[in-house]
Amino acid sequence: MTYSDLIKRGSLKPLHLAMLLAFTHGALGSEAKPAVLDEISVTASSFGQPLDLKQKNQTASRLGLSIKETPASVTVVDRETMERRGIDNTQEALKSVPGITSSSAPGSPGSVFYRGFSSASVTQLFNGITVQYDAIAARAVDSWIYDRVEAIGGASSFLYGAGAVGGTINYITKLAHRDGNHTEFKAGYGRFDATQLAVGTNQVLDERNAVRLDVNRDTMNGWSDGTKREAWQAAGSWLVDLTPALRHTLALEYQSEQVDRPYWGTPILKPVGDRIRIDEGTRFKNYNSQDGIYEQTVRWARSILEFKATDRLNLRNTFYHYDALRDYRNVETYAFNATNTAVTRSNALLQRHDQTLNGNRLEFTLDSSLGGRSSTWAGGIDYSVNKQTRFPLSVSGPFGSVDPYNFSTENFFSLPGVTPGFNPDRTNRVKTLALFLENRTFLTKDLSLVTGLRHDSIDLEVTNHRTVSATNPAYFERRYTPLTGRLALAYDLTDNANAYVQYSTAADPPAGILTTASFTQVRNFDLTTGKQWEVGSKFSFADKRGNGTLAYYEITRRNIAVSDPANPGTTIPVGQQSSRGIELALGYQVTGNLQVAGNLSLVNAQYDEFNETVGGVAVSRAGNRPTNIPKRVANLWLTYSPLPAIELGADLRYVSSRYADTANTLSDDAYTLFGASASYKLDRTTRLVLRGKNLTDKIYAESFSGTNMAYLGQPRTIDISIQTSF
The missing domain is CATH 2.40.170.20 (TonB-dependent receptor, beta-barrel domain)
Structure with missing residues (x-):
């Protein structure tokens, strides 16, 4: 294994590198001509940053701000x-x-x-x-x-x-x-x-x-x-x-x-x-x-x-x-x-x-x-x-x-x-x-x-x-x-x-x-008009081996079309819908060969003022949750490299129950999906990947169209791929 490989895997720390260079210099003797070494880059992991706050984005602003500099999620x-x-x-x-x-x-x-x-x-x-x-x-x-x-x-x-x-x-x-x-x-x-x-x-x-x-x-x-x-x-x-x-x-x-x-x-x-x-x-x-x-x-x-x-x-x-x-x-x-x-x-x-x-x-x-x-x-x-x-x-x-x-x-x-x-x-x-x-x-x-x-x-x-x-x-x-x-x-x-x-x-x-x-x-x-208040934070921890974002928001949307109580066959723009919630995202380099990332969202969404026509009568749905909106969504990803050529991954996704109708009378059960992957490097630029999604073969709905039909998510899949570059 080369020094570069050790450094990339995180096994060779900066202190170890300094000691190695000092030893090399001593072995050459004080009169020896200093060796010129190739430039190397010391990194904690070969995985990259799962949540890089320094990364630029062009969607949240045209000002060229990084994720950390942008006052938004x-x-x-x-x-x-x-x-x-x-x-x-x-x-x-x-x-x-x-x-x-x-x-x-x-x-x-x-x-x-x-x-x-x-x-x-x-x-x-x-x-x-x-x-x-x-x-x-x-x-x-x-x-x-x-x-x-x-x-x-x-x-x-x-x-x-x-x-x-x-x-x-x-x-x-x-x-x-x-x-x-x-x-x-x-x-x-x-x-x-x-x-x-x-x-x-x-x-x-x-x-x-x-x-x-x-x-x-x-x-x-x-x-x-x-x-x-x-x-x-x-x-x-x-x-x-x-x-x-x-x-x-x-x-x-x-x-x-x-x-x-x-x-x-x-x-x-x-x-x-x-x-x-x-x-x-x-x-x-x-x-x-x-x-x-x-x-x-x-x-x-x-x-x-x-x-x-x-x-x-x-x-x-x-x-x-x-x-x-x-x-x-x-x-x-x-x-x-x-x-x-x-x-x-x-x-x-x-x-x-x-x-x-x-x-x-x-x-x-x-x-x-x-x-x-x-x-x-x-x-x-x-x-x-x-x-x-x-x-x-x-x-x-x-x-x-x-x-x-x-x-x-x-x-x-x-x-x-x-x-x-x-x-x-x-x-x-x-x-x-x-x-x-x-x-x-x-x-x-x-x-x-x-x-x-x-x-x-x-x-x-x-x-x-x-x-x-x-x-x-x-x-x-x-x-x-x-x-x-x-x-x-x-x-x-x-x-x-x-x-x-x-x-x-x-x-x-x-x-x-x-x-x-x-x-x-x-x-x-x-x-229709909407307004949002949001407070949050972007932060690093554990000597910058971990990054995170946290946000709390409140959104109100006004003047949405609702059924006219005086004439249920027509609509009037007087409705209102709101939501408030918390979002948390984290990425952490546990060791040089183990990385964890995940996020969590909690949202409370409701119709504040909303009528719909049922059997020719305008019925209020105020206080109800909009269809297809879960209260909780969570994701988790684990990446582990036991050997330089091998990378193992696991992921979990959780979605809480959702309503299929605005009356909030019909809902599904929460669901959890599991996935896993194994990657093997055939050489420096070629890798073979075996991946499985929805490994428990969970039957779940991506969305609902009324109370008669559900659009189901994909069943268990296994695939293998090879990717190379030159």
Whole structure:
């Protein structure tokens, strides 16, 4: 074993190294010429930091702050963490964020639940860009092309616009860089015939040019009967230094996914009491049409121009283009009869989404001073045009009943009332002009003031392509002008710990999503508003072998749409929803070869004022917890290296019970998932990994759609992969 190996494993401490060098010098004699040693790096572990407070993030602020410097709850799931934890896609990455749960059900594949909120109240970005259709556009994407995933908890519309009452998530793609040539390859195979082939390379062509290309292909036969999936992702970028002060990056992405006979959910056993019950015999059953389908094609293009005007002033301009085409052809709802002897199938939907987004963002950062104190500014202007046309054909059915365990289903177009072809419903055009500004000023050496402000001018135009009526006019438009912001103080208590307090606001659409909003959903409603108070701390301990973050927050969202008690068939914007909670995250290097990391979230979420229509009557749900929101979520990861070539891992995830309905009459049981991995280094750059997820084969629900169906999580899987780089 070499000295370098000993140092990397933590077996050779700095004191031991000093003694070794002194001994070597003495053995050479005082007259000997000093030896010139290669530069070495002394580290406590080869695992990396599970919670690196010095890591920069670009989602929680444009000021270039580290996690510790940012007065907010910030999580960065970097590339190394994704590899170590076996994170296969973007939604799995979110499990590393305190308190987040998610679901990839086909009808809402990007569903995220964060700090007691969901849907459009949690903004999901792609490289800092919102497509304003998060629950669909943020469908789980294979993680190979991504460099990291970042999240900020709570109200944060002041950063990227409407939405983000519960938080903001940002998926950041790998880009070309100048850190040298590097090529990596990965191949894997797992249960349900899951295969992965992936390659990525970064090449520095000359002193001015660098390119990067990442390609990934995944296939899977699926754990639900008849489901098959094939997905491709490719991300390419070209970095060129036009002058010493001016650089340009062209970044292109392509995603293609096809799912044959997608799984939409499993019926809940009757009678429905207070606990959800799943018949194990239906766990793998798929009640969709034989030729059901989900298809998606996504293209991104970004032109990023960066100019270092002076040592203190930097400019950045990003022109971006996005287009997506999605097709659905499925029977989507299944329910047991009263005796659980048959499953009734209903709600056939043939639908196409055609969406484009074009925009340009100009930003600046400026280092300056105010009253002799260091002050950093960031701001800019963003203009975008988002256009989406939907082509829905919906037939409610029902389409008969089948035996729960032994059945066959029809081809989709043989269903009564279903015909081929796409006819447009309406086109929504959303134009957004935003001005934003942030600042951090040091009031004293240890105390900083961080502020942010954003003003949006949002124009919604909707064109109806179908029959005109009083509730569906040929054309209507609305304008929204939200002003949101942040005010925060951060104080360094010691070199190893700080404390912060912040107040922030947010705004989101009354209909949830403006790119699909109808006349009845927006009418004369304004955006709903949210506010958050948060206090917290970022700290290191045990000689900086451990890091942690702690936060307490209170969030209130006002003016949500509720059923009008005087006219239950209509809604009025007078409702209110709130949440308060605690989040804790820790990472600790116990020894040189043992590392532990984990997080815990406790949240109390409720409707303060909320009515829904039941049987033509408005019923209050005040005091109830929103659906799909757990009170407690916890994660734990252990990593142990008994030998330099071997790394063992174990993980645990706990999610407490959730309600399936706003009446809070039906809930599931809490669930705990266990996973494990073993990695063996074949050589310095090649490793073989065996990984198991949900090892106890727990039957659990990712989410619920009413009281008839649960969308189940993946059963036990085992996979093996090999990854190398050169």
